[in-house]
Amino acid sequence: MKDQRFKIAHREALIGIGLVIVNFAIWFGFAYGLGGGDPANYSYVFGFPAWFFYSCIAGTGFMILLIWIVMKLFFKEVPFDDEEGDR
Amino acid sequence: MHWQVVFPLLLFLIIIFGIGIWANKHIRSSNSFLQEYFLGGREMGGFILAMTMIATYGSASSFIGGPGVAYTKGLGWVLLAMAQLPAGYFVLMILGKKFAIIARRYQAITLIDFLRERYKSHVIVILSAISIIVFLFSAMMAQWVGGARLIESLTGLSYTTALFIFAISVLVYVIIGGFRAVALTDTVQGTVMVIGTVILLIGTIIAGGGIDNIMTSLVAENPDFVSPFGAQGDLTPLYVSTFWILIGVGVVGLPQIAVRAMSYKDSKSMHLAIMIGTIAIGTIMFGMHLIGVLARPVLPGIDIGDKVMPLLTLKVLPPFLAGIVLAAPMAATMSTVNALLMLVSSTVVKDIYLNYMKPKASDAEIKRASFIVTTIIGLAVIIFALNPPDLLVWLNLFAFGGLEAVFIWTVVLGLYWKKANKYGAIASMITGMSLYIVIDRFYPSIFGMHTVTLPIVASFVIFVMVSLATSHKFKNEQLMI
Numbered sequence: 001m002k003d004q005r006f007k008i009a010h011r012e013a014l015i016g017i018g019l020v021i022v023n024f025a026i027w028f029g030f031a032y033g034l035g036g037g038d039p040a041n042y043s044y045v046f047g048f049p050a051w052f053f054y055s056c057i058a059g060t061g062f063m064i065l066l067i068w069i070v071m072k073l074f075f076k077e078v079p080f081d082d083e084e085g086d087r
Numbered sequence: 088m089h090w091q092v093v094f095p096l097l098l099f100l101i102i103i104f105g106i107g108i109w110a111n112k113h114i115r116s117s118n119s120f121l122q123e124y125f126l127g128g129r130e131m132g133g134f135i136l137a138m139t140m141i142a143t144y145g146s147a148s149s150f151i152g153g154p155g156v157a158y159t160k161g162l163g164w165v166l167l168a169m170a171q172l173p174a175g176y177f178v179l180m181i182l183g184k185k186f187a188i189i190a191r192r193y194q195a196i197t198l199i200d201f202l203r204e205r206y207k208s209h210v211i212v213i214l215s216a217i218s219i220i221v222f223l224f225s226a227m228m229a230q231w232v233g234g235a236r237l238i239e240s241l242t243g244l245s246y247t248t249a250l251f252i253f254a255i256s257v258l259v260y261v262i263i264g265g266f267r268a269v270a271l272t273d274t275v276q277g278t279v280m281v282i283g284t285v286i287l288l289i290g291t292i293i294a295g296g297g298i299d300n301i302m303t304s305l306v307a308e309n310p311d312f313v314s315p316f317g318a319q320g321d322l323t324p325l326y327v328s329t330f331w332i333l334i335g336v337g338v339v340g341l342p343q344i345a346v347r348a349m350s351y352k353d354s355k356s357m358h359l360a361i362m363i364g365t366i367a368i369g370t371i372m373f374g375m376h377l378i379g380v381l382a383r384p385v386l387p388g389i390d391i392g393d394k395v396m397p398l399l400t401l402k403v404l405p406p407f408l409a410g411i412v413l414a415a416p417m418a419a420t421m422s423t424v425n426a427l428l429m430l431v432s433s434t435v436v437k438d439i440y441l442n443y444m445k446p447k448a449s450d451a452e453i454k455r456a457s458f459i460v461t462t463i464i465g466l467a468v469i470i471f472a473l474n475p476p477d478l479l480v481w482l483n484l485f486a487f488g489g490l491e492a493v494f495i496w497t498v499v500l501g502l503y504w505k506k507a508n509k510y511g512a513i514a515s516m517i518t519g520m521s522l523y524i525v526i527d528r529f530y531p532s533i534f535g536m537h538t539v540t541l542p543i544v545a546s547f548v549i550f551v552m553v554s555l556a557t558s559h560k561f562k563n564e565q566l567m568i
Contacts, residue, residue, distance in 0.1 A: 009185035013503065016180025020173050020336055024328075031166050031315045032324050039310035047298030049313045052162050056169050060369045067176055067365055077354035080187045 005078040012075055019070065023063050030055035092401070093242060095410030096417065099279065100256050103272045103421070107260025110268035120454050124265035125196050125433040131270055131351045133359025137175075138277030139270040140347050140360065141367045142422035144174050144338065145280060147233030150375055150416035155392020157379030161305065161312030163322040168376040170327070173335040174344075175365030179357055181339050182348040185502055187357070190349035197430075198342045198498070199438040201349070205501045205566075208509035212438060214516050218493045219342055219434045224468065226486035227427040231472040234420040240397050241413055250472055253421075258465040261425045262458055266350070269425045276418030281367050283415030284374035286408055287400055291378050294403035295385045304384035312380070329537040333488055337539060340495030341487065343426045346433075428468075432461040488527070492519030492542035496550045504554075508561050511554030519546035 035042070035051030045053040117123035131139070157164040186201075193204040199215045234257075235250035242249065260268050295301040305312040312318050315327075338344055351357055375396075382389075382399045389395050396416065400409045436457050441448060448456065493516045500507040522542040526533055533541060 003188075005188060006185060009183050009188070010503070012183050013181050013185070016177055016183070019180070020177055023173060024331060027166075027169060028324070028328060035315040039306065039314045042313065044299075044302070047302055049162065049302070051315060052166070052313070055315075056166060056373060060169065060172060060373060063172060064362075064365055064369065068362060071358055071361060075354075075358055077358075078184055078188075080184070080191050080353065082188075082192055 008076045008078055015070060015074060019063070019067060022066065023059075026059040026062065027055050030059060091406035092410040092413060095407065096241070096414050099275075099414045099417070102275060103256070103260055106271045106275065107264035107268045110260075110264030110271060113267055114263075114265055120450050120457075121196050121437065123267070124454075124457055125429065125437065126346075126350045127265070127267040127270050129191075129350050129352065131347075131356060133351075133356040134363060135270050135274050136347065136351045136356055136360035137363035137367060139273035139422075139426070140178070140344065140364050141175065141371065142273040142277035142280065142419065143343055143347065143426040144171075144368065144423075145277075145371055145419045146423040147230055147237070147416060147420045149371060150280070150419050151233060151237065151393050151396055153372075154375050154379030154382070154396045155394070157376045158382055158389065158392060158395045160317040160319070160322065161309075161314070161380055161383075162377075163315045163317035163327070165373065165376040165380060166315050167322065167327045167330050168334075168372045169369075170331045170335045171372045172365065172369050173331075174338045175368040176361045177336055178339050178344055178348060179361050179364070181499065182345060182502065184354060184357070186345075186348050187351065189502065195349060197433045197437050198346050198349075198494075199434060202497060202501065202512075203438075203442075206497075206509040206512055208513065210513050211497070211509060211516070212442060214513065215342075215494070215497075216434050216438045218490060218516075218520060220431055222486040222490050223343065223427045223431050224464075227424055227431070227468050228471045229486075230420050230424045230427070231468050234417065234424065235472065236393070237397070237413075237416055237420065240394070247473065250469060253417075254465065254469045254472070257421050257424050257428070258462070261428050262461045262465070265457075266429055269422075269429050270350075272425065273422045276422040277367060279411070279418040280415045280422075281370055283412040283418075284371050284378075287396075287404065287412045287415075288374045288378055288381075290403040290408070290412075291381045291385060291399060295381055298381075301381050301384050305380070308383070312383070323535055325535045326532060326537060329540045332543055333491070333537055333539045337488075337491040337495055337543060339499060340491035340493070342490060342494060343430045345494070345498060346430060428461065428465055431464055432457065435460045435464070488537075488539040488542070489520060489523045491539060492523045492546055495519075495543060496547050500550055500554075505566060506554050506558050506561075507550070508554050508557060510557040510560075511550045511552075514553040515546040515550035518549045519543070522546070 031051050042049045044050060114123055122128055153168060190201055193201055195201040199212055202215055203212050231254060234253040235246055238249035238253055239246050260272060292298060302313060309318050311320060316322050379395055382395050386399050386402055397413060400412045404412060440456055496515050497512045519542045522545055526541060527538045531538055
């Protein structure tokens with residue numbers, strides 16, 4: 001028995017993994033890319049050190065936006081109960 | 088005692104009680120007691136699902152312990168805390184619709200029900216039940232202590248009195264209202280957590296004379312407060328990154344979270360919950376930990392980390408607002424404790440009593456057993472919490488990591504990998520748990536990584552190897568996955 005709903009579920013799980021990898025890359029890249037030097041030489045954005053602003057504030061905002069877009073585009077509604085799913 | 092502070096807290100408790108009584112009506116009228124009491128009838132919508140997830144996940148350490156550490160380490164600790172963002176979307180996406188469908192197909196009430204049907208192994212059921220009871224009981228105790236300490240510091244009552252007030256108020260609504268009461272109170276509590284965080288963050292920034300001003304003071308004291316490596320330079324990229332496993336992606340393996348991923352109503356609820364959950368968890372974790380850092384110039388010279396958040400609140404906010412904000416850690420603690428209590432109780436009743444002691448118990452007997460077991464566990468926690476251990480954050484993380492190492496692959500591979508079998512799962516659970524304990528006891532931060540890293544990796548490798556090596560025994564198995 002091949003359940004079509006599982007195909008959708010599997011793809012969505014893979015998307016979840018993809019999102020976490022993007023999330024990690026943004027977080028890590030900005031934090032240590034911009035924040036690796038001497039704190040005396042940091043530049044500041046809206047009062048926060050640039051690494052912190054991009055990694056923790058803008059990065060979080062971007063992830064929320066990305067998750068919203070991805071769900072609008074790729075996430076499908078499926079029934080959970082078996083009677084309806086076997087059509 | 089400030090009555091203006093205590094008043095919102097009392098109001099909060101009254102609302103919570105009301106929900107418990109209301110939920111009890113559902114239980115009386117439900118025709119499937121087990122599904123209703125331990126799963127709320129699988130009727131959760133998106134907002135409630137999101138809130139019960141984040142409220143269960145966010146605990147006393149997010150509001151009390153975490154900001155305290157941020158106070159001494161600076162922005163580097165906020166960076167680390169942001170590894171928790173995936174907890175808002177990753178669990179629901181990974182377990183996702185497949186778990187929701189399979190759980191219904193197996194008619195699973197508990198996470199262990201799913202594992203039992205999937206692997207058909209008593210060893211797995213018993214190993215899982217033991218680890219849930221042992222680890223979550225200790226986590227519950229830590230939360231109980233945290234809640235009591237909080238009431239103690241806010242009201243000036245003795246620790247013992249505070250503990251009883253806290254414990255009784257949680258026990259009553261959980262025992263009479265079951266999962267539905269837990270989820271609904273979680274919704275109120277999660278909302279209080281988000282609002283409290285925002286109010287306190289704004290209050291702190293104003294009290295500190297703006298972000299620029301606060302950052303300047305921090306740099307003047309020690310420039311490393313604003314570096315990602317922490318004030319003492321001890322937060323290495325590797326260590327902080329491996330925290331992702333513990334507090335971000337590994338959360339999939341936490342039974343109290345996973346069980347919520349089988350209790351929602353439909354796909355729409357899940358989609359909505361992912362958005363709300365991610366925004367809420369981002370707000371709380373970012374806000375509370377940043378508050379801890381910003382508190383330093385506003386309120387210098389606090390020695391005990393756990394006191395930073397309560398003292399700061401009382402200093403920067405007018406009493407009534409302070410009461411609302413201080414309800415947030417109370418809410419966080421209660422909402423974690425109630426989920427753990429429900430889970431431990433469901434494990435004892437459904438996975439041990441009904442599986443092994445009395446499989447043919449009548450509905451009335453199950454009902455009675457559920458109420459009695461929940462009560463006894465709750466009272467047992469109180470007795471242990473009377474003699475409390477220190478350092479909330481670490482105690483809590485211990486139960487976290489151990490359970491993740493035990494369950495993450497058993498659940499995820501069981502769900503997605505047809506070749507996953509009971510031998511692989513058992514080997515992986517034992518490896519995960521014992522390696523976690525050994526590393527935590529003898530080699531903390533091994534190779535510069537967080538304790539949880541190696542157990543998770545090792546249990547994955549063992550799982551796959553053992554499953555492949557024994558796959559010939561499962562040639563003709565029908566799995567329904």
